[in-house]
Amino acid sequence: MATLVSVEQVEQSPSAPIEIEVPASTAWPLVLSFGFTLMFAGLLTSASVSVLGVVLAVAGCVGWFQEVFPQEHEETVPIVFEERRIATERRVVERVPVAPDLVRAWLPLETYPISAGLKGGLAGGVAMAVLACTYGLVKAGSIWYPINLLAATVYAQSLKLGAAQLNSFHASSFAIALVLHAIGSVFVGLLYGAMLPMFARRPVVLGGLIGPVLWSGLLYSIMELLNPLLASRVDWIWFMASQIAFGVVAGIVVVRQERVSTRENLPFMVRAGVEAPGIMAPREGGEKRP
Missing domain, CATH: 1.10.287 (Helix Hairpins)
Known part of the structure; x- marks a missing residue:
């Protein structure tokens, strides 16, 4: 040795x-x-x-x-x-291709503006609400049934409603359910706008099918703590179907939007896709942005 x-x-x-x-x-x-x-x-x-x-x-x-x-x-x-000798047989240095105008590499190089996530979240929220109200008509004969169940997440008075009262309209429960649904849809839509560019292939399938199934499984495990009334009356097949409807519609709306470069130094208004004269560079040929 x-x-x-x-x-x-x-x-x-x-x-x-x-x-x-x-x-x-x-x-x-x-x-x-x-x-x-x-x-x-x-x-x-x-x-x-x-x-x-x-x-x-x-x-x-x-x-x-x-x-x-x-x-x-x-x-x-x-x-x-x-004697240590550092040598290589390569004659050309391999370089990682990145956008030439970026200070550093960001992955993904392109993403969707914030407005795409907002549009996708609101569109998915409408699709989810339509399917949920359809479930209310089939299950209890009233579109207010799922709305009152959703309001019970934070509204204690909804927990005291009987079976007959769950099928009737309550202004307070409707307002609370509308706010909860809108906030949740917007935040999940923004998440879709940020995550879908990371899926190089079939982003709608991953975000519209696999994502809602995993999300439904998580809610199934904690629904008893979040909303005991909804946990005792929810039909999980319809619930998962409404989540999938949200994911598919939100994903389709998001992927149809135009992508923007992922750059940290861009102003917020540009990243949001809002027209900002003096900030956004004019297009080639002197055309104005719509």
Whole structure:
């Protein structure tokens, strides 16, 4: 056995020795590990196997300690000097292609403006509301049934409504459900606008089908805490169908919007897709942006 030392290390230390001492090779650790293996294997096979394992483990411990105490067993190995040369067979340097006007690389390089997420969230919210109200008509004969159930998430009075009252109109419950649904739709739509560019292939399938199914599974596990009334009366097949309707419609609306470059230094108005004279650069040929 020889030890490799670079030429730079020798130049830094001219008085470096030609030979060094290293711990001597020993097989006792393998004997010890094999003994422990037989000890535990005997618990499932036979006691004689465990006895053999104990004997080997004791022998391995004794032999290993004798390699260290009272004096360490060492062996002298020569030093072989090696000159390190860094070379490559490539003649062309590979470079990662990025947008030329970016200060640093951002992934994805293009994303949807904030307005795309808002449009997708509101469109998906309408599709989800239509399907939920359809469920109310089929289940209870009233479109107010799912609305009152949604309001029970934060409105304690909805929890006190009886079966007949859940099918009637309540202005307070309607207002609360409308606000909750609008806020949730907008935030999820913004999330879709940010995440869909990361899906290079079939973003609508991933965001419109797989995403809602995972989201429905999460809500199923915590619905009892969020809304006990909804958890006791919800039809999860209709619930998942409404989530999928939201995801598909929101995804289609978002992917049809024009992408913008992902740049941190762009003003907020430009990233939101809002016309901002003096900030947005004119198009080629002097055309004005619509």
